[in-house]
Amino acid sequence: MILRRIAAILFLPVMLGFGSGVYLYLGTLKSKVVQERPVLPTVTKPKFVLPGTMYVVQDGRMFKLNAGSFTEIGPAGDWSQPTLTPDHTRLIAVSRGVEFSDLYLLDLDGHVVKRITKNDSRVLEYNHWALYPRVSPDGANLVYSYDSPKLTKYVEEGVDLSVWSMPLNGAQYQARRWTDPYWYTGGDVSPIPLAGGGILFVRHSIDPSTVVHSQIYYQARALALAKPLTSDTEDCSEPALSPDGTQLAMICSRGKQTTALEIAPFNGTVLGPARVLMEGGLYGSPVWSPDGKALAYYAPTGLTGHFQLWYLPLPVAATPSATTSPSPSTSAHASPIVAPTPTPAPAPVQVTEGVDLSATSPPVWY
């Protein structure tokens, strides 16, 4: 009798342990996808060593990827969208505050050389966003998207981005507006200054059925008529010009919640037929390799949604000439591009793992 009681008492901790074990075991069955938290690039090693040097952004922090290792650069803050000067001696990046953003000139190690814009104000309406900086090929001008002018009290406060240009070594008051966006759409983004003096940029439009379109436009001069290079149904954005200026990489969504990575020949004013390289995923922020023979882009792995860096060697097949495409119409609803040509799928290589790179900050690669 006593033995049984002792046994029963001794068994109580076993029951308690087993019950706790079941509780803890159920906890381990939680979705790994939801629980996965990204790490900083500096605690990872790239799975593939890229040639040259690349700058990427994660969670407002800038990182330099060189010779297979990451180094964090720049002061603390919310940094994004770095870009290089053509001589590869300086960086320009966006520093974002709570209700504004400014452009800064940095050295290649991220030390601030100069604050280029000053967009913060105590009056809420006088704050501005300066985004998507790019330097012209001759290094003279800085083009960027800027939310000015604002439409005041029409129906609602209109805040749309226009493309502006200012001397790189000048002051903000010298800035000049280049584009006239469709109002109440968010406006024009991702400008690329061209060697010929014009710009490429992405313009947004919204039709009455609430469908939003994005198109890549070419514009020769400030406030001149802009010509669409892609159709409204393709929904192309995030243009990236190859180092020799003859090809354009872009992201097209065709009204879906998935995207395709495409490239098309470009002769300075006309875009040729596009080739789809990747599709059906969330591909974004393409950038050309320094030799123009490969692309890098961001895409998530699995369902975590954490964007990783991918490397994509380009197929060696001859690229159709841009002049073979029909002339682009000035109508925003025309379709100047012929249907994308299917191409044998090149094999992308995953470069990073476990990080969560900022998909709205395209990498810089030189």
Add this chain to the structure above:
Amino acid sequence: MAGQVPTRRRRASRLHPARIAALTLFCLILSGTAGAAAYFFPVVVAGVGQTGQTVVVPPSRSPGVAATPTPSAAPGSPFTVLLLGSDDDGKNKSPLTQSMILVRVEPATKHVTMLSIPRDLWVPLSVGGYAKIDAAYAYGGAAAAIATVERNFHVHIDEYAWVGLKGLIKLVDRLGGVDLVVTNPVLDDQYPDDINSGFLYGYRRVAVLPGPQHLDGSRALQYVRSRHNDINGDFGRSARQQEVLLAIKAKASTLNAADLPDIVDTLKGNFTTSMGLDRVRSLLSVATAFDIANVKQIVLYVPTYTSYGNGPAYGGASVVVPHWAQILAVTRENFP
């Protein structure tokens, strides 16, 4: 003495190894069940407090308009859910619904149809009088919102679910963020600064940049709530709300039963529904299985389905006037 022997035998037989094994197994099952019960206790509490909410929808007083209460859909058959979203920041004692989305789920075919109802739609309310449809919830809670939608749109609603703004933020964060192709820059100089803010009527500037990206809860809320810089105003916002809903669905498909206590804890106080746990479970299984290509999204945009109106006829308010012939054709087709 003679009687002691059988007693010993009986005791000895109770200590038989098979009995000990059975007893041990029973105790382990008992303790394991207790462990599992402790793990799912928050779900049970939520099941009592937040799911299975009973709503009494008053019968229609308008001739020619379908009156509700038909029995709820049988398990496995198509059902319609009214999703309600509103600020729960204390600005209004009875919150307005900033978002009303009718969702029809067809478990057999894995088809889903979503119809966003403009918050400013000028309709007769089930509680009496005309007003913007977002006031129905404020005047009469979920029952009035359901009755108003049923009578005006001639649909039968089986269930409803209400989520507050903070609930949406927490849910998206708990899911580890959502993945979206943001279609255009969403900039707003008059975005309400009422989440975790001491002053509920302040504004702030927000900017959600375009492109494929991973959004956390705060950014996702900015994307679905901003409307001042959208040429289609509330209609544009409705389309974005549907995008985020689908992104949440995609992420939720990675969940399993072990995640339920965390989700319940996340939504505590920010979520109520008439759905029982069995219906929630079947909804989750549909979410896991259905293809985004099988989702039909409808927004009642101007000028096809609605038009803008203001002036004394609408109590001096700016409203959205329904074109019922066009709207009812859509609801007849998609919400039979």
